[in-house]
Amino acid sequence: MSTPYVTLDIQNEVGYIEFFHPAHNSLPGDVLAKLAQTITDAGTNDAIKVLVLKSGGDRTFCAGASFEELININDAATGKVFFSGFANVINAMRKCPKFIIGRIQGKTVGGGVGLAASTDYCMASKFAAIKLSELNIGIGPFVVGPAIERKIGLSAMSQIAIDANTFYPAEWAKQKGLFTQVYESTEMLDDAVKTTAEHLCTYNTEAMLEMKKVFWQGTDHWDALLAERAATSGKLVLSDFTKEN
Template sequence: MNEAYVKQDIKNGIATIEFFHPAHNSLPGDLLAKLANTITKAGNNEEAKVIILKSGGDRTFCAGASFNELININDAETGKRFFSGFANVINAMRKCPKFIIGRIQGKTVGGGVGLASATDYCMASKFAAIKLSELNVGIGPFVVGPAVERKLGISGFSQIAIDANSFYEAEWAKQKGLYNQVYNTVEELDEAVQKFAENLCKYNPEAMKEMKKVFWNGTEDWDDLLAERAIISGRLVLSDFTKKTLKRFE
């Protein structure tokens, strides 16, 4: 697989949304926009009763934002637009009236941790370690922070945000509340995700819609909050510290 994509399949009430990028499923701006739009459309599609969010390949769920785009940011407006990409996806997931099941098959970094955190029920393989690496390059996990903190609590969020060099194992993420279930193999994960989604399809759609509102109560300000956080990251990426750090990775 060499072509990046976002695709959707709806079967028996289950909408499966899959994204892929050859660079470890990192997400450039155009893919993030497609992903947000696809989630919104699935939420409005009466054929879909529940949504599965997954990525292609078997090694990495999501490596975060596109590094190539990151190093080419040269003004504040471009920076804000770049960091708003994950904000738009998280807000689309938050507003979606359907439950979103996360299928996390492998390691996930930065913005990918934000996506996992914004799912309503997250299932992972034992290979799905997580890392917030943003401080390593002179910025911080500002945009995904509210979603990650909502699942891990301020203690867990601050731990992985400050310890930006370390991967935290899937079992740690489960203990902290990010992952609801962890499986030994990707095959077991896929089987469990499918069965779980099929069971959810038996529930009253109106009841699930109302429960989703309850679960996300208190996040109504996230459109503004995540936009403000994108501005902070957009400013920091232009700092001398970050520019010098990024040059090491070119």
């Protein structure tokens, strides 16, 4: 596979949203925009009761921001627009009226950790190590930080943000509350995701909607907050330090 894509496949009332990019599932602006729109549209699709967020391939869930686009950002306004792509996806997941199950089959970095943290129920394979590498290139996990902090707490989030060179194993992420379960293989993960999603489809959709509101209570200000964080990243990415690294 060499062409980036975002797809929606509906099976047994479960909407499987899959994204892919040949560069380890990194996310350029156009893929982020399509992903946000696909999530929003799926949230209003009456044929879908539960969503699953997944990525193509079997090695990397998401490598985060597209470095190819990052190095071509030459002004703060463009930088804010780029990082707003991640903000828009997180806010689309937050506002989606349906439960979103995360299927994390492999390593995930930076913005990918933010996507995993923004799902409502996240399941992973033992290969799904996580890393926040942003400090290495002179920025920080500003946009995805609120979503990650909400899931694992400020202490754990600050630990992986500061230790930007280290991949933390899936079991660590489970202990901190990011992953609900960790499976020995991708096949076992897929079976569990399918079973969980289809079982949720038997629940009262109104009850699930009200529960989702409870889960995300206190985040109504995130439209403004994540926009501010995107502007911060957009300025920092212009530094000589970032360009060199």
